[in-house]
Amino acid sequence: MEFIAPSLNYAQLAPMLIVLAGALIGVLIEAFAPRASRFSSQLFITLFALVASLAALFQVRNQSSVDAAMGSVAFDGAGVLFQASILVIAILAIFLIADQENFTALAASVPGSDEEREAVQADLRVTEVFPLTLFAIAGMLLFPVASDLITLFVALEMLSLPLYLMAGLSRRRRLMSQEAALKYFLLGAFASAFFLLGIAYLYGYSGSITLSGIQESVVGGAGNDVFLLLGVAFISVGLLFKVGAVPFHAWSPDVYQGAPTAITGFMAAATKVAAFGAILRIFYVSFANAEWQWRPAMVIIAIITMVFGSVVAITQRDVKRMLAYSSIAHAGFLLAGVIALSKSGLEASIFYLFAYGVATVGAFGIVTLVRDSSGEVGDLNRWSGLGKRSPLLASTFALFLLAFAGIPLTSGFIGKFSIFSAAYESGSTSILIAGVLSSAIAAFFYIRVIVLMFFKDSVEDGTSVIIPSALTTITITVSAAVTLILGIYPAPLIDFIATTATFIR
Amino acid sequence: MNPYNYLYLAALLFTIGAVGVVVRRNAIVVFMCIELMLNAANLTLVTFSRINGTLDGQVVAFFTMVVAACEVVVGLAIIVTIYRSRRSASVDDASLLKR
Numbered sequence: 001m002e003f004i005a006p007s008l009n010y011a012q013l014a015p016m017l018i019v020l021a022g023a024l025i026g027v028l029i030e031a032f033a034p035r036a037s038r039f040s041s042q043l044f045i046t047l048f049a050l051v052a053s054l055a056a057l058f059q060v061r062n063q064s065s066v067d068a069a070m071g072s073v074a075f076d077g078a079g080v081l082f083q084a085s086i087l088v089i090a091i092l093a094i095f096l097i098a099d100q101e102n103f104t105a106l107a108a109s110v111p112g113s114d115e116e117r118e119a120v121q122a123d124l125r126v127t128e129v130f131p132l133t134l135f136a137i138a139g140m141l142l143f144p145v146a147s148d149l150i151t152l153f154v155a156l157e158m159l160s161l162p163l164y165l166m167a168g169l170s171r172r173r174r175l176m177s178q179e180a181a182l183k184y185f186l187l188g189a190f191a192s193a194f195f196l197l198g199i200a201y202l203y204g205y206s207g208s209i210t211l212s213g214i215q216e217s218v219v220g221g222a223g224n225d226v227f228l229l230l231g232v233a234f235i236s237v238g239l240l241f242k243v244g245a246v247p248f249h250a251w252s253p254d255v256y257q258g259a260p261t262a263i264t265g266f267m268a269a270a271t272k273v274a275a276f277g278a279i280l281r282i283f284y285v286s287f288a289n290a291e292w293q294w295r296p297a298m299v300i301i302a303i304i305t306m307v308f309g310s311v312v313a314i315t316q317r318d319v320k321r322m323l324a325y326s327s328i329a330h331a332g333f334l335l336a337g338v339i340a341l342s343k344s345g346l347e348a349s350i351f352y353l354f355a356y357g358v359a360t361v362g363a364f365g366i367v368t369l370v371r372d373s374s375g376e377v378g379d380l381n382r383w384s385g386l387g388k389r390s391p392l393l394a395s396t397f398a399l400f401l402l403a404f405a406g407i408p409l410t411s412g413f414i415g416k417f418s419i420f421s422a423a424y425e426s427g428s429t430s431i432l433i434a435g436v437l438s439s440a441i442a443a444f445f446y447i448r449v450i451v452l453m454f455f456k457d458s459v460e461d462g463t464s465v466i467i468p469s470a471l472t473t474i475t476i477t478v479s480a481a482v483t484l485i486l487g488i489y490p491a492p493l494i495d496f497i498a499t500t501a502t503f504i505r
Numbered sequence: 506m507n508p509y510n511y512l513y514l515a516a517l518l519f520t521i522g523a524v525g526v527v528v529r530r531n532a533i534v535v536f537m538c539i540e541l542m543l544n545a546a547n548l549t550l551v552t553f554s555r556i557n558g559t560l561d562g563q564v565v566a567f568f569t570m571v572v573a574a575c576e577v578v579v580g581l582a583i584i585v586t587i588y589r590s591r592r593s594a595s596v597d598d599a600s601l602l603k604r
Contacts, residue, residue, distance in 0.1 A: 110589050150568050157572045161579045168583060175590055176601045181583050186535055186596065189576055190526050193542035196569060197519060200546050200562070204512075204553035209561045254602040 012068040012075040014056040015083055019138040022049025026131030035124075042130040043098050049134060050094065053141075054087045064504050066147065071210055074147035074281070077500035078346060082144040082277035085354040086270050090137045092361045092479060093266035095471035097133060100125045102260040102368060104171045111174040126169055133266065136162040140270050144277025147285075149199040149209040152278065156195060156238065159274060160188050163267055167259040172375035180258025187251045188241070195238025202231035212505050214286040225293075232287060232294050239282070242275035243331045244324075246305040253316075256324035261376060264320060265364030268327050269357035276334055276353055280346060283338055284503050291341060298339055302431060305332030306438040314445045318378040319367055322445065323360075326404055329442055330356055333416065336423040336431045344425060347497045348418035354493075355403070355411035355486050362479025363400040365472055366393060372462040380449065385458020390465040394453045396480050401446040403483045406439055411486035414494075511552040519545035532584045532594045536577075543573050 010017070025045050033041055057080060064076040096102075103126045106119035139158030146152040168181030203209050205227035206217030217223050237248060244252040256264050287294060309329030316322040334356075337349030370377050370386070370393075377383070387394035403412035416439060423431045468476065486493060518541060525538030547566045554562030588594045 108586070150565050153565070154568060154572060157575065161575060164579055164583060168586065178583070178587050178590060179601055182532060182587050182596070183602070185580055185583050186526075186532065186539070189536070189539045189580065190523075190542075193519075193522070193539055193546060196543060196546040197549060199565065200549035200553060203550060203562050203565065204556065207553075207557040207559055209565065258602050 006070050007067070008070070009065060009068045009075070011056075011060050012063060012065065013073065014060075015053040015087070016138055016141045018053040018056055019049050019134055019141060022046060022053075023131045023134035023138060025049075026128075026134060030128050030131065038127040039100070039125055042127045043094075046094055046130045046134055047091070050087055050091050050137070054084065054091070057083055057087065061500070064502075066212070066504055068145075069151075072148050072151045073142070073145050074211075074285075074504050075145060076504035077502045078280070078350065079145040079277075081350050081497060081501055082273060082353075083141050085273050085350070085357060086137065086140050086144075088354075089269045089273065089357040089361055090133070090140075090266070092358065092475045093262065093270065094130075094133065095475040096262035096265055096361070096365050096368065097129060098471050099262065099368065099469050102171055102262050103129060103169050104174060104177075107169055111178075129166060129169060129263075132162040132166055136166070137270070140274035143274040144281060146278065147211045147281070149202065149211075152282075153192075153196060153199060156192060156242070156278075159271065160192065160242075163263075163271070164188060166263045167255055167267075169263070170258070170260040173258070176258040177260065178258075180255045184251055184255045184259075191238050191241035191248065194234045194241075198231050198233070198235030198238060200231075201227045201234060205231055211282060211286045215289070215505065218287065218289045228290065229293055232290070233297075235282070236294070236298075239275060239279045240301065243272055243279070243334070244328050245301055245331045245335060246308045246328065247301075249305070249309075249328045249331075252328060253321045253324040256327070257318060257320045257378070261320065261364050261368045265361045265367075268323070268364065269360040272327070272331070272334075272360075273353045273357050276338075276349060279338055280349060281503060284341065284346065285505055288341060295339060295341075298335065299428060299431060302332050302335035302339060303434040305329070305335060306434055307332075307441075310438040310441040310445075313442065314448075316445075317380055319380050319383065319449075320364075320378055322380065322449070323363060323367075326442065326446075327360070329438060330404070332438070333419060333435060336428070336435060337419045339428055339431060340419075340422040340426040342422060342426050343501070345419070345422040346503070347494070347501050348415070348422045350497050350501055351490070351494060352415035352419050355415045355483070358479050358482045359400045359403045359411065362476050362483065363397065363404075365468075365476045365479065366397045366400070368472065369393060369465050369468050371464065371466050377463050380452065382459060382461060382463045383449070384452045384456035386463075386465070387454035388458055393465050396476060398450045398453065399480055399483060401449055403487070405443040405446040407443070409484075409487045411483045411490070413487060414490045418494075508552055508556050512549060515545045515548040515552065517545075518542075518548065530595050530597050532587065532596050535596060536580050536584065540573060540577075543569060 068075040105124040109116040142155035164185040170177030205223040241248040313325035403410035406412040406416035522538045522542035550562040
């Protein structure tokens, strides 16, 4: 048997390889560099890797090929857009993560022990969070461009495993943080087992593990349809879990609340882009011709997700839980783009993902700033009157909330408008009705928070807004600017997406 | 022997694992049930590899084993940390976040 050397297109793989190299260097720094210099070198390497990766991606933005890595990676316009969104969101989130005030001094120490006290006194820092973030980002970059089932599964685990650990690194309320990590891990592993079984059935159905091979079998209709149905169902469980769609959403409020806020922002924004990138690719490339098999179920899931997320968010008292339920509702809106199954649906989803991701990072950045003596203040009642004490911060938070609600002149409006019109064009009127109704419900609780901040008297219980570090300021300013610019003048980005966004088969 | 029997066996193992995840309370046992589910998926892959007459399924099974090993490392780290903090690995005790 002859052994054929694999041919790799390094230029197209470079964005992922650079991030992985940065992560490996980060591990080496962790092992060998003196403690005093670790933080600055880790931050430098991480930012350098992300910016270099973005530059490498820019070099190859107009290329497309199915042979980037022997048919395992499909490099195309949509993939470039997903990767670019993930990298931009990651750079913004890294600035938040660099504010080490949010992280435990020593992750391995038992909460409340002498060991922890000594670590805090010695001013130790969890610099290992930087390589973990880079590994997660590398997995996220691979997930939406993976074009065979092995790569898809490996990328899924590569983005998930570091996130499980990062959820448990909070500085305060450490038991809650560890509990969040445990829940995220157990439920995530449970979902990936379903994902793997889905892969097995799809392989059994078509005899091929590439997405294009599965598409050929679907078009040809040669295989056993039972296996196709089982495969689509199980693989969807794994993917819908990652985006937090109902009924696979149970983890997200707990994990959002328990994880360090910087990590929550990163996870909420970047994971959603990566997972929806993979969902869009799989459903648009492989299952498009079997739409009658999965579309009715997907429509129901999308409607339930929108309505459930919006309704339950109303009752939340904690700002991070509220944002978690809001992200569940947004997952429902984004599923409308998957169901649309058209070029305009794909474009709208990409725009929505980018706009939502940037606003999410900014919103969680603001959550890190509202504190009392024991740490962040999550209780929404204690946010009342914030607009009088810190008008700038409250106005910026209001801007993000209005973007989530989809009010005109913010990026959220353009995103919602384009995704619902794409769904309507494809004939899903029920999605449109449910979407508009749940948007109205969602607007209620977003605006309630704004009313609370600006028109209620402030409570004197030690809640204060700390002065943000320079890096956090950059994140919040850039996110707010992008949210506003995309709302007022979205044409350049929309045109760019329209010319670039295609899936190659 | 009819290779489809292995598919039934794998489906049975997967179901046992899934039921175990839902009903068992010890995090370690829950985790073992997840491993059982992964192995059931592996058995399915290898069986389909045999039925289809291609090697792809066996290759996926190898990748799965490696990924499962990584998952054990991360999972046990999290479970052991929880156990050291709480002196209990029960998933019912971890309920601070439920409101």
